[in-house]
Amino acid sequence: MPLTFDVDGVVLDIEGTTSATGFVVDVLYPYSRSRFGALLAERGDDPEVRRAVAQVRELLGEPDADPVRVERALNEWLDGDVKATPLKTLQGLIWSEGFGRGDLVSHFYDDVVPVLRRWHSGGVRLHVYSSGSVAAQRAWFASSPDGDLLPLVDGLYDTENAGPKQEPESYRRIAAATGTEAGRLLFLSDRPGELDAARAAGWHAVGIRRAGEPYFEQGVGDHAQAGSFDEIDIIGGGTSSGSGASTSGSST
Incomplete structure (x- = not known):
């Protein structure tokens, strides 16, 4: 049963979430x-x-x-x-x-890109918030095995233009920058401290748990969790961007 969220924007962590930390x-x-x-x-x-x-x-x-x-x-x-x-x-x-x-080509888990494209086509605004710099994020998304993914992304945020990832104020800055109410944003990350900070700022948050990632065994605390992006449905952005499957509501 997928997790369902009625939001206008999804903010993505990279390492351990969209992509392998090992890479x-x-x-x-x-x-x-x-x-x-x-x-x-x-x-x-x-x-x-x-x-x-x-x-x-x-x-x-x-x-x-x-x-x-x-x-x-x-x-x-x-x-x-x-x-x-x-x-x-x-x-x-x-x-x-x-x-x-061309020395480097970025890595994305197989489930990520198709879901991001589906969410984007459904009107959901996608953003990235990573400890890696905005320049690194831009290069990462522009140089994927599936080609240039930057057209899917509305905003890029790092520790310089937003702040530390485990501080609620950083998420408030991102919400203000995107012009989106906190309750209309969903954050996806594998790190419980980041999920806690996003929730403290009024966001929805889902912990992504992928086997083999550093935070897999630790878990994501009391946050909703998913093993892949396929397990998350978004019904915001002005139109449904989910898979159409039966869903169970979640607001965590």
């Missing part, structure tokens, strides 16, 4: 690690790189940190899976170049 960790992280030094050396004067480096120095409390120290900090944060905004910014620049060159 990010095993493919994208090493790719960025091998290119941090070159990015800092070759594009150090680019405004976005310069701003990110200034943020690294601020977080370190070392205003005079040289590129070698900055690169070491980036690698340490990468090892610790620290969601530092400048790390995500620089990774996003590197990944964008990699996707643009």
Whole structure:
């Protein structure tokens, strides 16, 4: 019995939700690690790189940190899976170049893209909220095995333009930016802390639990849960975008 939600917008996490965390960790992280030094050396004067480096120095409390120290900090944060905004910014620049060159092709679980297309065609507005930078999100959706998926997406949000993912205020900012009432938004994520924050902001929330993902065994607390996007029906956006199957209502 699918979970049914009457909403106007769906906001998507990426890692563990639309896509395999293993792909990010095993493919994208090493790719960025091998290119941090070159990015800092070759594009150090680019405004976005310069701003990110200034943020690294601020977080370190070392205003005079040289590129070698900055690169070491980036690698340490990468090892610790620290969601530092400048790390995500620089990774996003590197990944964008990699996707643009064809070095990288993103990953989506098989159930995701058909459902996103169905929801979109039904008038539901789709947004992305990930700890990865907006640049990385844009490259990810533009370089999928199914082609460019960016036309399906209305908005991209990260920890810089929205805020930390486990703080309710971040979800309030996204609701305001989309012009959508909190109760008309649904958030999909595999992380219980993020689901808690979305619900505290007045959103609907569903935990996505996929076998093999890091948060699968932990579960999603008292949130509604689904093993794939096929288990969720949306009847908002001005027209039904569900599968037409029998449904059971849920407001969690």
